[in-house]
Amino acid sequence: MTDSLGAPNDASFLADWATHSAFGAVPNTNGVDRQAGSAADGAQRKWFEQLLTSRGFTVLRDEIGNQFGLLELVPGAPYVLTGSHMDSQPTAGRFDGAYGVMASAYACFRAADALRADPAAARYNLAVVNWFNEEGSRFKPSMMGSSVFTGKLPLATALATPDPQGATVAEALSAIDELGAGPVFGSGTDRRVASYAEIHVQQGRSMEEDGVTIGLVNATWAAHKFEFRVSGEQAHSGAALMADRRDALLGAARLVVAARELVDEFETGQLHTACGELNVYPNSPVVVASEVQLLLDLRSPSSEVIRAAHASLMATVERVQREDRVTIEIVAEHAWDQNPYQEEGVELARAVAEELGLTHDRVMTVAGHDSTNMKDQVPTVMLFVPSVAGVSHNLEEFTRDDDLLAGIAHLSGVVAQLASGALTAE
Amino acid sequence: MTDSLGAPNDASFLADWATHSAFGAVPNTNGVDRQAGSAADGAQRKWFEQLLTSRGFTVLRDEIGNQFGLLELVPGAPYVLTGSHMDSQPTAGRFDGAYGVMASAYACFRAADALRADPAAARYNLAVVNWFNEEGSRFKPSMMGSSVFTGKLPLATALATPDPQGATVAEALSAIDELGAGPVFGSGTDRRVASYAEIHVQQGRSMEEDGVTIGLVNATWAAHKFEFRVSGEQAHSGAALMADRRDALLGAARLVVAARELVDEFETGQLHTACGELNVYPNSPVVVASEVQLLLDLRSPSSEVIRAAHASLMATVERVQREDRVTIEIVAEHAWDQNPYQEEGVELARAVAEELGLTHDRVMTVAGHDSTNMKDQVPTVMLFVPSVAGVSHNLEEFTRDDDLLAGIAHLSGVVAQLASGALTAE
Incomplete structure (x- = not known):
């Protein structure tokens, strides 16, 4: 020894x-x-x-x-x-x-x-x-x-x-x-x-x-984590007119893409975003989804960046609700500063x-x-x-x-x- | 009687x-x-x-x-x-x-x-x-x-x-x-x-x-139906640098959004698109997804529109693979004319x-x-x-x-x- x-x-x-x-x-x-x-x-x-x-x-x-x-x-x-x-x-x-x-x-x-x-x-x-x-x-x-x-x-x-x-x-x-x-x-x-x-x-x-x-x-790091519920309306995914649809998966996909694009609004390394979990209902080949639940995280070494990113994300939520005719609720959220x-x-x-x-x-x-x-x-x-x-x-x-x-x-x-x-x- | x-x-x-x-x-x-x-x-x-x-x-x-x-x-x-x-x-x-x-x-x-x-x-x-x-x-x-x-x-x-x-x-x-x-x-x-x-x-x-x-x-109607597999790489959804990520769910979300935007390239009523089913692996809150399977359909009364939409979708697939560093495979596809x-x-x-x-x-x-x-x-x-x-x-x-x-x-x-x-x- x-x-x-x-x-x-x-x-x-x-x-x-x-x-x-x-x-x-x-x-x-x-x-x-x-x-x-x-x-x-x-x-x-x-x-x-x-x-x-x-x-x-x-x-x-x-x-x-x-x-x-x-x-x-x-x-x-x-x-x-x-x-x-x-x-x-x-x-x-x-x-x-x-x-x-x-x-x-x-x-x-x-x-x-x-x-x-x-x-x-x-x-x-x-x-x-x-x-x-x-x-x-x-x-x-x-x-x-x-x-x-x-x-x-x-x-x-x-x-x-x-x-x-x-x-x-x-x-x-x-x-x-x-x-x-x-x-x-x-x-x-x-x-x-x-x-x-x-x-x-x-x-x-x-x-x-x-x-x-x-x-x-x-x-x-500071963080703001969300559980979102995107609600639309079930419809036949082939037959329903595009203008009639309220597609929850489309709304959810826009949030996933928006989370990634949010990163580019800040200096490199100042914001990490992710969606790791996303569940679709009814998740059937020929049904426009009526509900999608997803988890979305914002993380940053800076509490100020988190707050700015949060504001930008909420603006996207408003836009997606309006343009895609879906409802987006925050089921749960949890935020902490550095x-x-x-x-x-x-x-x-x-x-x-x-x-x-x-x-x-x-x-x-x-x-x-x-x-x-x-x-x-x-x-x-x-x-x-x-x-x-x-x-x-x-x-x-x-x-x-x-x-x-x-x-x-x-x-x-x-x-x-x-x-x-x-x-x-x- | x-x-x-x-x-x-x-x-x-x-x-x-x-x-x-x-x-x-x-x-x-x-x-x-x-x-x-x-x-x-x-x-x-x-x-x-x-x-x-x-x-x-x-x-x-x-x-x-x-x-x-x-x-x-x-x-x-x-x-x-x-x-x-x-x-x-x-x-x-x-x-x-x-x-x-x-x-x-x-x-x-x-x-x-x-x-x-x-x-x-x-x-x-x-x-x-x-x-x-x-x-x-x-x-x-x-x-x-x-x-x-x-x-x-x-x-x-x-x-x-x-x-x-x-x-x-x-x-x-x-x-x-x-x-x-x-x-x-x-x-x-x-x-x-x-x-x-x-x-x-x-x-x-x-x-x-x-x-x-x-x-x-x-x-x-004519149709072209796809089963896509988007492959990326598992990573910690908070800690991994954004530039290092190969996020399969991000790639899949871009396809869902692109399918909707494709509709606007044609006259109203000439193209219906949808993704009704999408499954994420490992689908865990803190893991960047390594694989997403999704079904995506194109439908039209016109076989010509289907062919043009197909070409546009394939261009999007190439772009997403390149920009988001994911691999997109067509696991199955099935097409028919009117x-x-x-x-x-x-x-x-x-x-x-x-x-x-x-x-x-x-x-x-x-x-x-x-x-x-x-x-x-x-x-x-x-x-x-x-x-x-x-x-x-x-x-x-x-x-x-x-x-x-x-x-x-x-x-x-x-x-x-x-x-x-x-x-x-x-």
Whole structure:
């Protein structure tokens, strides 16, 4: 063992990582299909439980299926929690989320070694978390497990949420035996979270291009997300006169195109827009659609850009309603300004990177993470490692082994610091 | 009984029509949901079988679930076949197809009375048909039953066709006990079809506007139908740089918009375009779509317009592929020129309308009908009655009782003429 925060576990991490990536692997690709509450998710959780218990952790799951591995170093003390999510999009890379959970486990293994070697430094206990349903592809909304954990989403609402086939979260979690009886932390328990750390692959390519190994995440982009319902009128798609039609799919298509064209109204990189989900009713070859539901997102590093883009989009909505004779309703919307992480956490992560000689830079995250929920409750550190070409939500997502291992070394240092009381001095 | 081709059965038709419209009725609307092979389709078929047998018909179904009611007046002679389809779109009007089957039954009842009263006039037997799956919403393609019947679609292909949930045609027909063991007409049987007649509500509003009660259908519009597959690349819908994206849904949306704009390149009424079905993969809130499948139709009374519109659409396909960095493949396409009905059938229908004092005019059909298949095999007559405001494939589709009854009187006359040898003199 060369150094308690160094490389001793690197080989075993890479071996475990290879095993781990086989759960839900999509044949003949490098990626996975491991949606929340699926059989593959269940199998992976059982394997992960064995890994943690073999290292002396106690594994518990809470009433929304968050999986926790607990290691008590200081009897009765609060916990440093670190983790991410093992669920994936339907056809996705093997790193997104899963790397963060595995890195957290290994960071705890190393931090525990360091703290056992220096018991006086240990102020908190350690816990790894595998949050339930961060992706939100099978069950909406995303970040479900951490949202329930932080009180932002009612438990009953989450448990009753159906997937497209009608199976609820409660049913899916029961089917894989991962529905706990109650909370593991907080009210009704004798456990409390002192601080939180998370590491994730960057879902972008700036760090790779800039030669940065550790991303110190200092803020989330501003965003405005919409669920639109476009309503028209069913008609025979051949026989109805064009002038008589009120085509919901045409209206929806105009919004999809308008969202892309909106980007060109701003400087390059200042606005990202997307529509990833769109459902047509009745979706029949010879019927003009009467209703289309679609999700449309605006994202920007600048809250001002979001507001200007929002105004432009609403003008398009008015024009499409008028010209295509459809009704466009906003069924739901959710907006947030640029959302900072605590500066103290960014500075702690910077200091650890300096000490380890790892290149680092501040980066913003475009995507949301479970840490977005946790940082509103406890001191939080959010870290990135690079992703080749920024490929994300894609079977070919890839991060080099060197970067995976550097991230673990860094997170180990952060967790050890947090467990010694950094960020939580009272 | 006032007249064998007249009004004696009108009251019983209207009563039976009301009963019939309750099968698959959508609560609190005037419409139905009675997709092919559904429980409602099965229940309606059992009821229709009882109606036919109570009038002395023998009911048989063939190996693709076409339901036939046979009435032998001239032992061993070929049959005049008349009918349409009882299946519907997912939320549809109660007249589309179903009126044609019920009108055919009542037309046969009346024609049989007339022929029994004048046995020397009877040259052929009578048969009513309820074609399986004309709509093609649950199982593709449309006009499945008549396509198999006329040898245009292999039986095995049709039986193995899955619905979106994976149930095949064979399984759906077996589940409602409507899968026959073999053919009812043609090879392997001792029955032959001499001629065919069909009546349908117009899926347009020209007859209502022109005050025409009987439409003498003389041709089907030209059409070019496409199934496109737009391929891009999965990416994180927030984080991926806009310039890096290859968004399949954006490409598909541009095609939907282009199809509508194409209409404006031609004179009003010369081109109808539509996209009724569009499916997104992976259809997840935070994933740029990698694949979209969509159906796009061009229809025109003019084959020249179709060819010009096709060329313009292909230019758009090239532009979208280049500008949006997606691949657009034509998975399937099917084109036909303006397709005439036999002039002798149109003239027969005109003469019957004259005799009955019903207003009439030649009309083209934009939509396909089972008669489109049958007219390639035997002398065929295709008729329309008006539809209020041309509302079609819509819960609020409506045709007035007077027009329903006038259509039956007219079809009764046509069927009696056909059974006496009109159009089939050898």
